[in-house]
Amino acid sequence: MRITAAEAILKMIEKQGVSVVFGYPGATNAPIYDALHKTKLRAVLTRNEQGAAHAASSYFKMTGNIGVCMATSGPGATNLVTGIANAYMDSIPLVAVTGQVACQMVGKDAFQEVDITGVTTPITKHNYLVKNADEIPKIMAEAFYIAGTGRPGPVVVDVPMDVQLQKINFRFPDRPNILGYSPQKPVDPAQVQLLASALKEAKRPLIVAGGGILCAGASCEFLRFLERLALPAVSTLMGISAVPSAHRQFLGMVGLHGTKAANFAFDRADLVVFMGARVSDRSASNPEWLSEHAKIAHVDIDPAEINKNIPCDVSVAGDIKDTLFMLEERTAGVCCPADWLDMCTKAKALDPVPKAGNSAYTNPKYFLKMLSEAVGEDTVISTEVGQNQIWTANHYRFTRPNTFLTSGGFGTMGYGLPAAIGAKIARPEATVIAIEGDGSFQMAMPELAAMKQAGADLKIVLFVNRTLGMVRELQRDHYGANYTSVDLGAYPKYDRIAAAYDIAYGAVRSDSEAENGIMEMLKTDGPFLLEVFVDPEENTL
């Protein structure tokens, strides 16, 4: 079949089972956009390329199909950068197709030229600058293969405009075979045996559940493992929703912004098993101390994570699901000492359940607990970054895996709204709620137009404290309350913003209005913006 390289790119995308691409057109990706209308692919126009990368990231989380985002060269491509870095840090597969200036212009500082493969090298799993149109099918196949296998991550395919226009003899390529890439290394049974022995010997074992469990689709297996061995578990931010929040053995999020119960257990355990977690500074702020006080075990698909941030005594490099399967027969009869599990579950009393008060503001923690009680199990939650994110992580009660979309490793403000849009487009039947801070909301507010245009009926909970809450708290507690640039000043009237975009609006001023506000939002058809007024003095924890 003789088709253009641009058409071939789209054929390869369709082959992946992807039905939506997120992006923004321009001159150098015009051939691809031109070819789009001849396909069944739906092109969603975000209002900034960054939003396209975030939306494509959550599209994957909802469907299991690798999200695709597109941008033109130069500023279009650099606008993608934050979204690509976000996907890289949170190990989300993503294929970004960028236009590039024509081959003979590359390197001449042509209009809208940027070396995007150079720019994205540190934040991609791999990237390509395609100079030979015949290589397009093979490279697109490799891009999806690399993005989605092993430890997932973003791949950039940069295609000069003249290459896009060239005709090639198209046929679907064979399964990629890349000399230097063999993602599926088998799990070493001897290492699993060592882990099993460590679990057997431990008096105070603790499991740290990371995002890798969700990534591997191993939540069921993981839960069964926890229950069979009666092990207490904590999670990282990325691991939230791998275990139901209300599960008896689950103590909440660990680390800097974690629950008291989770950190209580973390500090007292004699064996800490990190599963699909990369031991980031936010979840384990003092790895030296930890490795002196406990035996460390680490299970991760990426061998480079093992011994990177913490020296470990036992390690399994490989797939979590396989590891859990192999662990099952090797831990028959193993059970966590009951007094330790008991001590851990009792520690949950250290984190009291938020209750309604009679302050002039809404208590966001109480609000989030109420919200999770009001919604269906299938509800998907996205957050921004800041207090709103931590409040949600600690007080919203998740019941199903993969229902929490948040920017963990990169902490990207402006992530939540486009991520929620991508999720809603991927799963129109699900209720998708974007939990917003007013600072973060203003970073990506133009995406409201994308939301409306795409018919992605989000429920938006906007916590308004008229400040960059988490940074204000930092300045208050560590910089002598010399507040600088944290006041959101002349903030917009959000009811008018909602009206401008033709979005239904409601407000919650205090705890007593919370229930009604939530009900109104959930009952109203179509998109809804719920403005929730919270105290700027409210603490993250």
Add this chain to the structure above:
Amino acid sequence: MAKHILNALVENHAGILAKIAGLFARRGFNIDSLAVGVTQNPQISSATIVVDGDAQTVDQVEKQLSKLIDVIHVQTLAPSCTVSRELSLIKVACTAKNRAEIMQIVDIFRANIIDISDHAVIIEMTGTGSKIDAFEEMVRPYTILEMSRTGMIAMLRSKEDSKNIDDSVL
């Protein structure tokens, strides 16, 4: 801190050198030298990297390098079963008066003079890093005008050669 020799076989794709160099800079690994050249297979290059660091660092270097898609194979070469060489070109000030003296040193080190003029010679010298260091010491009194070193390239001795890389790769 100790020096470690790593060898990486890489696919000859555009930008791979920048990817390797960028990885070292980004992750704060100290590299002493990085030498890259093609192997008997024109699609594959061999990179010899000398790193400074403890065992944990070298372990990370090896693993992070392996993660680069264009890197086919990485191994740390134990000095006891490795041969290594470096090439250097040294331009030394030299007149008719001290030429004989300099030539004597060149002979002792089995180096070669490859260019000569009325005021300088260019010496080509191949050897281990320490041999080149020693030679440099010896000619320094005559004034070194210019010096350039390739960085180390290294190979496992054939007896110890690990056969875990498929020959078909090369």
